Amino acid sequence: MSFSDVLPFLHAWVRNPRRVASIAPSGPRLAELLTKEISPETGPVIELGPGTGAVTRALLARGVLQRDLTLVEFSADFACMLRDRFPEASVLCLDAARLARVPLLGGARAGAVVSGLPLLTMPPRQIFGVLSGVFGHVRAGGAFYQFTYGPWCPIPCKILDRLGLEARRIGRVARNLPPASVYRIRRRTVRMPLGTAD
Ligand SMILES: C[S@@+](CC[C@H](N)C(=O)[O-])C[C@H]1O[C@@H](n2cnc3c(N)ncnc32)[C@H](O)[C@@H]1O
Incomplete structure (x- = not known):
């Protein structure tokens, strides 16, 4: 974590604790875990709630190009x-729950979404808006990575079911302030009953 980021982060948290939901940016281990399945082959990546860019830097360290990044930040x-920090990335200042109506990536589809959004403090309707909107910009097989400080996936089962998504925990980082888990959310694969394929 860059110490020059701690003060702006703390300042933002004091002004809006529910929206920022953390007193410090993610540590390097959490940023590594969130991005571990992402490579230059992933193609365009959307990051939701990048804050000061702790996870954005980890994406660049994975070889993702700045021009393949779309950063969606409310503040x-x-x-x-x-x-200033990522001049070649596309930075959108808006509520991530409104992405359904926003044209992104010049019509291309993202291979992954990485989210630092504080889903635990969001009402279910807003969470539904985020997931339904952003998955409209994700290609088949693409994944959404979300971290949480809570003990289970921060997306209610009802919302996962309604959108045909499944969540799986891919790891936990004890050495983060506070400790956090990362979930991978994907579209469910429809299994054909045996004997129906010709
Ligand atoms: C817990 S911080 C995570 C920051 C950064 N990803 C990190 O890991 O250090 C949450 C971030 O999400 C942003 N945010 C909160 N609600 C948002 C929304 N509805 N749309 C876009 N960004 C939002 C906040 O401004 C803040 O930057």
């Missing part, structure tokens, strides 16, 4: 900082 201060 105007963070969005301004992200534009």
Whole structure:
């Protein structure tokens, strides 16, 4: 974690604790776990709630190009900082629950979404808006990675079922402040009953 990021983060948290939901940016181990399945072959990547860019830097370290990154951040201060730091990335300052109506990636589809959104403090309707909107921009087989400080997946089962998604925990980082788990969310694969394929 870069110490120059701690103060702006703390400042943002004091102004809006529910939206920022953490007093410090993610540590390097959590950023590594969140991005471990992502490589340059993943193609375009959407990051939701990048804050000061702790996870964005991990994506770049995985070989993802800045121009393949779309960063969606609600805070105007963070969005301004992200534009300075990652000038070739596309930075959108808006509520991630409104992505259904926003054209992204020049019509291409993302291979992955990485999210630092505080889903635990969001009402179910907003979570539904985030998931249904962003999966409209994700290609078949693409995945959504979400971290959480809670003991289980922060997306209610009802929402996963309604959108035909499944969640799986891919790891936990004890050495983060606070400790966190990462979930991979994907579209469910429809299994054909035996004997129906010709
Ligand atoms: C817990 S911080 C995570 C920051 C960064 N990803 C990290 O790991 O250090 C949550 C971030 O999500 C942003 N955020 C919260 N609600 C949002 C929303 N509805 N749409 C877009 N960004 C949002 C906050 O401004 C903040 O930057």
